[in-house]
Amino acid sequence: MRSLSNIYFDEENNLIRIGSKKSQRQYMNLAHTRKFMQTLLVASECKKIIEQGVTTSIRDLYYALKHTIKGTHENTFNGQEESDPVLEDLESALNLLREELHLKADRKGYMAGPMIIEDTGDRINCAKMGSSGWAIPSDVEPEMIKFVENRAKYALLIEKDAVWQRLNEDKFWKKENCLIITGKGQPARGCRRLINRINKELGIPVYVLADADPWGYYIYSVIKQGSINLSFLSDRLGTPSAKFIGLTVKDVTDYGISSNVTIKLNKGDQKRLKEMLNYVWFKPKPWQQELKRMLKAGYKLELEALSSKGIKFITEKYLIDKIRKRDFLP
């Protein structure tokens, strides 16, 4: 069961988890018949594409399965909002990622750094990708993406692509021997899974660089302990040892950032911060202090605000300083 009542925070492993409650879907129960049929349709289409050795998108899956049932006016699916949850049921029941069922999620995000990967036979050197970086695909399972060579000492996940581009242009990853990754906002599943694999399989520590605002903190929390929606995949999508490098409200005084470039909290921000104070995963003292400090200061801060100290301030001073001092939030 993927409902909220079956989700809990595993404090030992620092992951949002799904519990053990199960439900049954029966063909002979009229309330279940339609869902039962849809579940079988999705499962059999997955079997078909796996056997054909092809992959497809969840939208194509919906179109491939949509038809009017012979002799009736009933459609198998009336919209993609009917096929998507059935797929999540299957992922959860089978404990498989949709990528393993040969279905692709939306992809975004880029990576650069001293690592060579292999993707379906092609070797890609992430240190030779010019201004673009390597585009992170949807499916980064070990069968698709192999880590061939790695010299990175840590991985930096950056919320914003513009900031990633600054770091790439300054060859920050070369100077620091690290990986720089951006999820372009909330990272897609492929990006989260990649970070999980880099951390788990290669033992590379992960640091997160995001805006000092409720959304930036939320992005961090999803990287670290997974999300409620995909709680059944936390083992593969979460990275519990990740640390938050910044921005923080404390940075404003520590680095003398002008109040001109801070942004006043709106009502939504204040409400969200108060909610976050009660989340188990924000209970560690340094986070409680940070959230309260933001509420008291009454402002938030974007990564680009560091540009008011000079365009290269973030790469030449801020990040180096924070990493040397290990000035992280847990």
Added chain:
Amino acid sequence: MRSLSNIYFDEENNLIRIGSKKSQRQYMNLAHTRKFMQTLLVASECKKIIEQGVTTSIRDLYYALKHTIKGTHENTFNGQEESDPVLEDLESALNLLREELHLKADRKGYMAGPMIIEDTGDRINCAKMGSSGWAIPSDVEPEMIKFVENRAKYALLIEKDAVWQRLNEDKFWKKENCLIITGKGQPARGCRRLINRINKELGIPVYVLADADPWGYYIYSVIKQGSINLSFLSDRLGTPSAKFIGLTVKDVTDYGISSNVTIKLNKGDQKRLKEMLNYVWFKPKPWQQELKRMLKAGYKLELEALSSKGIKFITEKYLIDKIRKRDFLP
């Protein structure tokens, strides 16, 4: 002047153009003083970053320039919505792309195919990019991106990334010796400029594959003749010789696509189609027929609808057929 009154359609070259009307911005005119100051600030920051040999984003530019003017309570800029139009004024007045002023726009989109490019010293083989493709950067000017080697006979711009991934997985670009490019929806400036360069500098014909709906047709029209917003850049962003490969309403009968996977037009679609009938650039007869046919049929169609004929139908039948027959809209 970038206002609508100074924009026209150049029928000879098939491009949306900016006219010759100009306006002045004077320091001593109180109504202009603030904008005058902002224009100089943006121009001088561009000069600075060009001299430093760095690039930055338009958001960082705003943050770098935002401050309270000494001895007053006046901010140089109150929001990015004040600095962005000033930058467009500069682009238009200087006839330069923002990328040439060392400013980066948002980037998205991917390319694969038999082409080797060089980006800031790195050679990237677009035929060896695994499942990702080469990520198209914001700045694809000749100084940044060089076409080192090309064996492609045509370029296919695909509206949707999921469809691009289908084509990439089937190695369509290898079989057909073509480039496959996706803009992930409405292509960003970098993607439009890349297509323009590929067509203009290498003489490669460009075909557009989009949904059969007003939005898909609009994406095509922007690729072909530029946009009203960026009319001053049409020469560099438009590709007047581009052709529309599909989808069309006619495809539904030509390829026996089931009515199950068509989508009923809503009021907004109908209104938009009627507007489009009056646009100069949709005046060619085949487009008038297509737009009227859609209005009459009362439905639109997504690329993924082709999956109802089989997952590889698009690569093995539909596209090959259309290209062999040169069954394009102008």
